Amino acid sequence: MLLDHLQNKLNAIAAQDQTRVLRVAETPTSPCQTVRGPNGVGLQRRMFCSNDYLGLAAHPRIAHALAEGAQIWAGGSGASHLISGHTLAHEHLDARLADWFAPHIPQARVLGFSTGYMANLAVTTTLGDAQAEFFSDELNHASLIDGMRMAKAPVQRFAHADMAALRALLVASTAKIKFIVSDTVFSMDGDLGPISELLRLAEEHDAWLILDDAHGFGVLGQFGRGALEHFGLSSERIILVGTLGKAAGLSGAFVAAHERVIQYLLQAARTYIFTTASLPSVSHALMTSLDLIENEEGQQRRAHLLTLQRQLRDGLSRILKDRAHLGWRLADSSTPIQPLVVGSNVVAMALAAKLEVAGFRVPGIRPPTVPVGQARLRITLCANHTTADVGALLQAIDKAAQHLEDQ
Numbered sequence: 001m002l003l004d005h006l007q008n009k010l011n012a013i014a015a016q017d018q019t020r021v022l023r024v025a026e027t028p029t030s031p032c033q034t035v036r037g038p039n040g041v042g043l044q045r046r047m048f049c050s051n052d053y054l055g056l057a058a059h060p061r062i063a064h065a066l067a068e069g070a071q072i073w074a075g076g077s078g079a080s081h082l083i084s085g086h087t088l089a090h091e092h093l094d095a096r097l098a099d100w101f102a103p104h105i106p107q108a109r110v111l112g113f114s115t116g117y118m119a120n121l122a123v124t125t126t127l128g129d130a131q132a133e134f135f136s137d138e139l140n141h142a143s144l145i146d147g148m149r150m151a152k153a154p155v156q157r158f159a160h161a162d163m164a165a166l167r168a169l170l171v172a173s174t175a176k177i178k179f180i181v182s183d184t185v186f187s188m189d190g191d192l193g194p195i196s197e198l199l200r201l202a203e204e205h206d207a208w209l210i211l212d213d214a215h216g217f218g219v220l221g222q223f224g225r226g227a228l229e230h231f232g233l234s235s236e237r238i239i240l241v242g243t244l245g246k247a248a249g250l251s252g253a254f255v256a257a258h259e260r261v262i263q264y265l266l267q268a269a270r271t272y273i274f275t276t277a278s279l280p281s282v283s284h285a286l287m288t289s290l291d292l293i294e295n296e297e298g299q300q301r302r303a304h305l306l307t308l309q310r311q312l313r314d315g316l317s318r319i320l321k322d323r324a325h326l327g328w329r330l331a332d333s334s335t336p337i338q339p340l341v342v343g344s345n346v347v348a349m350a351l352a353a354k355l356e357v358a359g360f361r362v363p364g365i366r367p368p369t370v371p372v373g374q375a376r377l378r379i380t381l382c383a384n385h386t387t388a389d390v391g392a393l394l395q396a397i398d399k400a401a402q403h404l405e406d407q
């Protein structure tokens with residue numbers, strides 16, 4: 001019965017051409033990876049799809065630090081943080097991140113989580129009690145949406161980055177405690193949220209600001225501290241979630257906030273309390289990752305990313321100008337996420353397939369992940385890409401566009 005039921009659902013997914021498939025990488029994360037092909041043969045692919053923006057995932061110093069961490073700490077933490085799993089490695093990482101955010105969040109304290117998904121569930125479900133109300137950008141990440149659904153507090157959604165709509169909702173609210181919730185960098189468009197305006201509205205309306213900096217941490221700001229550094233913000237009203245599996249090149253996440261907020265999360269956040277603490281070796285290696293993010297090497301990597309972004313945008317603009325009748329557009333992004341919005345699902349998938357044949361892995365993204373009529377190629381850049389890599393991608397996109405035109 002269950003198996004038949006599931007088969008029907010799987011058939012429905014397949015009928016819409018929406019079946020997701022796992023791809024097996026045979027080599028570490030890098031701009032050039034070997035991916036297992038359909039008949040088990042390894043295929044070389046130029047990858048424009050990872051969130052490893054700074055190229056740290058396969059950095060030799062990270063690999064070394066991870067091995068060193070395993071020498072010191074061996075394997076697992078053995079328990080949840082509050083039982084016996086919280087090691088000096090976790091504690092040092094939390095303290096270092098608290099120092100990083102001290103200029104932006106007065107009395108900052110940091111709590112580490114195993115993943116960003118869990119950190120977002122923690123913040124939303126723990127703080128969003130019956131006295132509270134959420135004000136959420138409609139394009140927020142799935143983990144924030146899921147967390148708000150699980151929370152007791154009602155949720156008011158506002159149109160993406162629409163400050164007038166948000167203001168109206170805040171004015172109308174009678175909730176005792178208000179939380180504005182937003183991604184800093186929106187993952188499907190790469191655009192920056194209006195974070196300074198959000199903070200101003202939070203201050204005007206006695207609200208708190210929950211920010212998900214998954215795609216900003218490591219990438220934005222002179223020292224890579226993310227959106228708060230980039231926008232030069234400081235307020236005790238900011239509750240920042242950062243992830244450590246993207247630009248930081250490892251895995252994990254953290255919440256940085258006023259120490260009382262953190263003290264309460266520690267008492268009540270179920271995704272902190274009822275899960276095994278992450279590997280101490282990962283926390284140990286993350287210290288090296290933070291060094292690499294803030295030092296001169298990190299600064300050079302961010303500068304190189306900007307060069308690549310400019311090259312890609314200039315090249316794509318030229319292609320779009322030459323083929324204006326296709327109706328494609330470049331998303332308004334100033335981050336390493338650079339989507340090419342083509343509109344139709346069929347075209348997005350055809351474009352991705354043509355690039356795959358040409359040796360490039362660039363995912364096509366369709367509704368419901370993005371709004372209907374806004375299917376796209378989601379190109380992400382990595383500091384380990386060369387200008388030659390980006391040049392080759394531009395050529396391949398131009399050629400694929402030509403093919404689609406000729407059809």
Ligand SMILES: *Cc1c(COP(=O)(O)O)cnc(C)c1O
Nearest residue numbers: 115116117141143187214243245
């Ligand atoms: C990836 C991501 C997360 C989840 O982080 P993980 O550490 O991968 O669980 C949360 N929010 C946003 C915006 C993300 O892009």
